[in-house]
Amino acid sequence: MNVEYILIRYGEMTTKGKNRGRFTSILRENVRNRLKSFEKIKITATRDRMYIKLNGEDHEKVAASLKQVFGIHTFSYARKVETELEAIKKGALQAIEELGDTVKTFKVNAQRSYKQFPLNTPQLNRELGGHILQNTEHLTVDVHNPDVAVRVEVRDDATYVTCGEENGAGGYPVGVGGKVMLLLSGGIDSPVAAYMLLKRGVSIEAIHFESPPFTSDRAKQKVTDLASTLTRYCKRVTLHVIPFTEVQKAIHKEMPASYTMTIMRRIMLQIAEKVSVERKALALATGESLGQVASQTLDSMHTINEVTNYPVLRPLLAMDKLEIMDIAKKIDTYDISIRPYEDCCTIFTPANPTTKPKRDKVARFESRFDFTDLINEAVSSKETLIFENEMVRKQFNSVEEQVDIDALL
Amino acid sequence: MIYFDNSATTKPYKEVLETYMTVSEQFFGNPSSIHKLGGKSERLLSKARIQIADLLLVQPSEIIFTSGGTEGNNLAIKGTAMMHRSRGKHLITTEMEHPSIYEAYKQLEELGFEVTYLSPDEDGFISVEKVAGALREDTILVSIIHVNNETGAIQPISEIGQFLKKYPKIFFHVDAVQGIGKVPLHIKKSAIDLLTVSGHKFHSVKGTGFLYVREGVTLSSMMTGGSQEREIRSGTENLAGIVAMARALRITLEKQKSMSDHLLTLRIELLHHLEKIEGAVINSPSSNFAPHILNISFVGLKPEVIVHALSEENIYISTKSACSSKNYEISRVLQSMGKSEQVAGSAIRISLSYENTIEEVKLFIEVMNEVIKNLYKVTR
Numbered sequence: 001m002n003v004e005y006i007l008i009r010y011g012e013m014t015t016k017g018k019n020r021g022r023f024t025s026i027l028r029e030n031v032r033n034r035l036k037s038f039e040k041i042k043i044t045a046t047r048d049r050m051y052i053k054l055n056g057e058d059h060e061k062v063a064a065s066l067k068q069v070f071g072i073h074t075f076s077y078a079r080k081v082e083t084e085l086e087a088i089k090k091g092a093l094q095a096i097e098e099l100g101d102t103v104k105t106f107k108v109n110a111q112r113s114y115k116q117f118p119l120n121t122p123q124l125n126r127e128l129g130g131h132i133l134q135n136t137e138h139l140t141v142d143v144h145n146p147d148v149a150v151r152v153e154v155r156d157d158a159t160y161v162t163c164g165e166e167n168g169a170g171g172y173p174v175g176v177g178g179k180v181m182l183l184l185s186g187g188i189d190s191p192v193a194a195y196m197l198l199k200r201g202v203s204i205e206a207i208h209f210e211s212p213p214f215t216s217d218r219a220k221q222k223v224t225d226l227a228s229t230l231t232r233y234c235k236r237v238t239l240h241v242i243p244f245t246e247v248q249k250a251i252h253k254e255m256p257a258s259y260t261m262t263i264m265r266r267i268m269l270q271i272a273e274k275v276s277v278e279r280k281a282l283a284l285a286t287g288e289s290l291g292q293v294a295s296q297t298l299d300s301m302h303t304i305n306e307v308t309n310y311p312v313l314r315p316l317l318a319m320d321k322l323e324i325m326d327i328a329k330k331i332d333t334y335d336i337s338i339r340p341y342e343d344c345c346t347i348f349t350p351a352n353p354t355t356k357p358k359r360d361k362v363a364r365f366e367s368r369f370d371f372t373d374l375i376n377e378a379v380s381s382k383e384t385l386i387f388e389n390e391m392v393r394k395q396f397n398s399v400e401e402q403v404d405i406d407a408l409l
Numbered sequence: 410m411i412y413f414d415n416s417a418t419t420k421p422y423k424e425v426l427e428t429y430m431t432v433s434e435q436f437f438g439n440p441s442s443i444h445k446l447g448g449k450s451e452r453l454l455s456k457a458r459i460q461i462a463d464l465l466l467v468q469p470s471e472i473i474f475t476s477g478g479t480e481g482n483n484l485a486i487k488g489t490a491m492m493h494r495s496r497g498k499h500l501i502t503t504e505m506e507h508p509s510i511y512e513a514y515k516q517l518e519e520l521g522f523e524v525t526y527l528s529p530d531e532d533g534f535i536s537v538e539k540v541a542g543a544l545r546e547d548t549i550l551v552s553i554i555h556v557n558n559e560t561g562a563i564q565p566i567s568e569i570g571q572f573l574k575k576y577p578k579i580f581f582h583v584d585a586v587q588g589i590g591k592v593p594l595h596i597k598k599s600a601i602d603l604l605t606v607s608g609h610k611f612h613s614v615k616g617t618g619f620l621y622v623r624e625g626v627t628l629s630s631m632m633t634g635g636s637q638e639r640e641i642r643s644g645t646e647n648l649a650g651i652v653a654m655a656r657a658l659r660i661t662l663e664k665q666k667s668m669s670d671h672l673l674t675l676r677i678e679l680l681h682h683l684e685k686i687e688g689a690v691i692n693s694p695s696s697n698f699a700p701h702i703l704n705i706s707f708v709g710l711k712p713e714v715i716v717h718a719l720s721e722e723n724i725y726i727s728t729k730s731a732c733s734s735k736n737y738e739i740s741r742v743l744q745s746m747g748k749s750e751q752v753a754g755s756a757i758r759i760s761l762s763y764e765n766t767i768e769e770v771k772l773f774i775e776v777m778n779e780v781i782k783n784l785y786k787v788t789r
Contacts, residue, residue: 060466218448335470405453408428409460409655 003059005078007153007160008050008168010071019176027071027173033235034069036389038062051078051160063166068232070199072168076151078160083114088124089131091161092150096132096139099163105142106132109149114156128152172201174234180313181272181281182206184239186222186343189287189316191230191333192324196315197285198233205279206230206237207272209244211344219341226336228387233331240275241383244344247374254369257350262357264345265295265304267371273308274379285313289324299356306359411724411769415610416558416587416702416760422612425657429614432649440646441635450648457655461619464662467596468624473638474651477618478586478607479509480631482552484620484642485582485603486513488628489550490522496578497547503527503535504745506554510584511741514552532694533562533746537572550580555588559729559742559758560693561702563592570600580626586610590661591672591701602626608650612762613657617650664763672700675761675770679703682774686781690752692743701761704743706752710784715757718780724773726759 008031010024028045031052035041040055041062054062059077066075081091096106110124119127128150129141153160180197184190184206194204208223220241227239247267251260272284288296295304305312316324328334385392391406412420421429432453438446440454455469462469475481490500502514504526514524525543529535535553551573555566566583573581582603588594590611596604603626608617622628622641634643683705684691692704707715712728719726729740743753759773 064466216443217445218443218451221448221452405456408431408453408652409457409659 003077003079004054005080005160006052006054006059006062006066006075007078007162008052008066008075009073009165010048010050023071023173023176026175027069030069030071030173030175030235031066033389034065034232035062038065065232067166067169069173070169070171070201070233071173073170074165075168076162076165078162080158080160083117083154083156083159085119085127088152088154088159088161089128091159092128092152093132093135095161095163096148096150097136099148101138103147104138105140105146106148106150107141107143107146108132108152110152110154112154114154116156117154124152124154169199169233171199174198174201175203177201177203178283179203179205179279179281180283180285181276181279182285183268183272183287184208184223184226185287185345186219186226186337186341187287188328188334188337189289189324191226191287191331191337192327193285193287193313193315194230194237195233195327195331195333197313198230200315203234204230204237204285205240205275205281207240207242207275209242209268209271209344211245211248211347212243214245214248214342214347215344216341218339219343222336222339222341222343224385224387224392226333227385228390228392229331229333229336231387231390235388237387238279239385239387240279241385242271242275242378243381243383244378247371247378248344248348250369250371250374252348255365258352258354259357259362259365260348260350261295261345261353262300262303262362263366265300266307266362266366267375269304269308269312271375271379273310274375275382276310278379283311283313284308285315287316287324288314289316289319289321294353294355297355299358303357303359303362306362411765411773413759413761413765413769413773414725414727415762415765416758417727418609418615419612419762420764421609421614421653422657422660424660425613425653428656429649429653432652436648436652440648441637453652454646454648457652460655461658464658465596465621467621470639471621471624473620473622473641474646475618475620475642476616476647477609478507478584478605481586481605481607481618481620482507482509482582482584483513484628484631485605485622486510486550486552487517488631488641489580489582489603489626490517491629492627493549493580494522497545497549498522499525499545499548500550500552501525501527501540501543501548502552503529503554505529505533505557505559505742506552507558507584507586510552510554528745529562531747533557533560533692533742534694534697535564535569537565537568540569541572544576544579548576548579550582552582552584554584555594556585556592556699556702557742558587558702559740559756560704560746561587561699562694563588563697563699566594566601567599574600587702588699590658590665591669592699593665596621603628608654608657611657611661613654614650616647617654619654661763668763669700672761672763675765675767676700676703678767678770679759679774683777686778687785688781692746692748692752692756703759704756705759706743706748706755706757707781707784708751708755709788710755710781712755712757714784715780718784719776722776722780724776726757728757 038057040057042053044051079091081087108125108128110121148164151162180202182194182204210220227237230237251264255263436450436453438450440451458469458472461472518524527535527539553564556563570581580602583601584605586607589606602623604621606619609615628641630641632643637643688707690706739754740756
């Protein structure tokens with residue numbers, strides 16, 4: 001198809017009265033950012049639409065990127081014609097002919113924001129439908145359930161003709177909803193949680209706990225790859241890597257085996273909260289789903305959650321593992337997550353962690369050892385990496401590779 | 410030097426060789442090693458895979474690195490036949506495939522498979538109807554070349570793929586070795602299950618290539634061992650070659666976008682002048698041809714004599730496909746199109762790349778006129 005334009009229709013936010021201006025400007029910014037690598041395109045935004053002029057860029061590649069931008073309801077491949085009846089007729093006919101013989105029924109759906117156009121909407125629908133019927137053999141009209149709707153938007157400067165539409169990612173534009181601190185383990189769940197939160201329009205910072213030499217460089221690499229993959233859906237992911245070895249050693253040495261997991265989780269939340277305060281995130285988030293493993297039973301959540309009064313968002317709470325895996329595959333994080341490197345949660349795992357930890361017991365155990373210094377030390381020696389457009393943009397406290405990998409490709 | 414034998418192999422791009430050197434020197438760790446050096450190599454490998462997948466609009470997990478076209482074709486054909494032999498033992502291909510396909514099928518015949526070899530029409534094309542007519546209950550695989558390596562005829566891959574989609578039990582394998590970077594082909598839209606690519610045909614180094622294996626397609630492994638490449642192709646990855654190929658593919662596809670008219674211009678100029686030479690018969694089709702291949706016979710002249718005469722002038726072309734052109738036999742491809750023995754036995758192939766210029770073409774035409782005239786004089 002000879003596509004010159006992509007026409008984007010905004011999503012759910014069209015219902016949000018006053019915030020709309022802010023929402024659309026953030027969405028525009030996100031679209032611009034996501035399509036930055038397509039140098040030739042030109043983007044124009046109006047109150048309720050965006051038009052991307054392709055200028056020769058591959059429309060499918062652009063579309064694949066667009067499908068990763070939240071806040072887009074649907075989009076269509078469009079051709080721009082003059083606001084003049086003959087040109088519109090010709091454009092509509094061409095658009096439907098290019099779809100081939102698989103399309104059997106159609107309807108015309110004209111809209112006129114340019115009210116001075118000589119034909120009104122029903123007249124225009126009839127005129128265009130008639131023109132298509134006269135010039136094709138395989139098509140009939142079906143106004144209720146057509147294979148394809150030919151949409152015609154008559155505006156004063158130009159008319160856009162589109163045929164069929166593609167679904168966008170839906171949701172809200174990332175950035176309209178504040179910031180969340182997500183615990184990113186490297187497993188299958190947490191990246192999916194990130195994806196679902198991003199869809200609700202919040203931006204994400206991630207926190208990861210590493211315990212070298214018990215965890216390897218590649219376990220960390222998994223997490224950085226995940227963070228960088230997530231930047232397909234948002235402008236930026238900031239990742240904080242917390243050195244956790246000393247804390248874990250202390251837990252292992254000082255706390256009863258059946259409670260080490262519970263206490264480790266409690267400390268993780270405390271650290272995450274401290275980083276949230278520093279980074280002005282308003283909530284913590286995890287990839288927990290209820291009852292999946294010992295740390296995710298209701299009893300565990302009750303006891304672990306006690307340490308923070310920040311909201312802990314759990315977007316996967318009621319989902320099945322298989323549903324979560326499906327999303328992970330869809331967003332390309334699955335293959336990264338299943339790489340077989342241990343993270344800090346699986347080392348020092350006791351044989352029988354309790355599934356019903358009690359708050360009073362934990363309080364008694366924790367009173368025997370003061371973790372405060374170790375926690376503060378871990379927070380202050382964190383390493384922070386910033387990912388943008390699937391690459392590390394900035395890195396603090398760590399040595400980067402001497403060779404620029406991208407220059408080799 | 411005028412190098413017009415780009416379908417035999419191409420000269421690696423300078424940037425590609427730089428990449429090869431740097432990677433060999435600085436990423437020598439084995440991607441499977443668990444230490445840092447190995448991790449570094451693995452990261453680069455995965456980046457190269459992603460780049461290739463993105464360029465071809467497929468998934469990274471669908472790219473299996475191989476040593477080139479011959480391995481890719483053998484793996485696709487034998488791997489499918491072995492894996493799915495319990496489902497059926499009938500295979501379909503054409504009479505004008507590259508030897509690495511043709512001979513693989515011959516070998517499978519010895520193992521008890523039945524193979525239907527479709528013959529092309531006189532212009533060198535296989536039609537959807539022909540494929541349809543050969544299907545049987547027990548057919549498991551169809552292999553068709555995208556751009557024929559001798560004539561440059563572009564087969565209707567997309568139509569055949571769409572047609573075969575109705576038979577989900579039949580796998581569709583396409584040899585895209587000559588087509589890639591020269592003739593557009595949408596892998597997903599053409600419903601292709603397996604697609605062979607060789608690196609050295611688009612200015613990468615020798616010994617590089619990959620097989621596209623659609624998600625969900627299972628293959629028997631031909632190389633077992635350390636489980637690399639999703640266990641389909643074991644063996645320590647040729648990292649320097651793979652990264653070099655990823656770069657070569659990117660550069661080539663960029664050129665395809667901006668320079669496909671250039672190739673066509675060269676070919677038109679060649680055709681226009683060469684067909685006027687006495688005794689010339691054009692074997693390439695007059696429509697649906699690749700812009701970089703021109704096959705032409707000078708009836709009565711031995712093709713190898715023309716090749717030798719031109720190489721005296723530092724001009725390089727070939728007789729039929731390079732892989733077998735040392736055996737002076739008559740072209741199987743041209744014979745399958747119904748060309749006479751005389752025509753099929755006197756064919757030469759001129760194959761271009763984006764690096765060739767119009768000046769080279771003009772000089773070539775001049776020399777060619779001279780050479781052919783002299784040779785005819787001698788032979789008569």
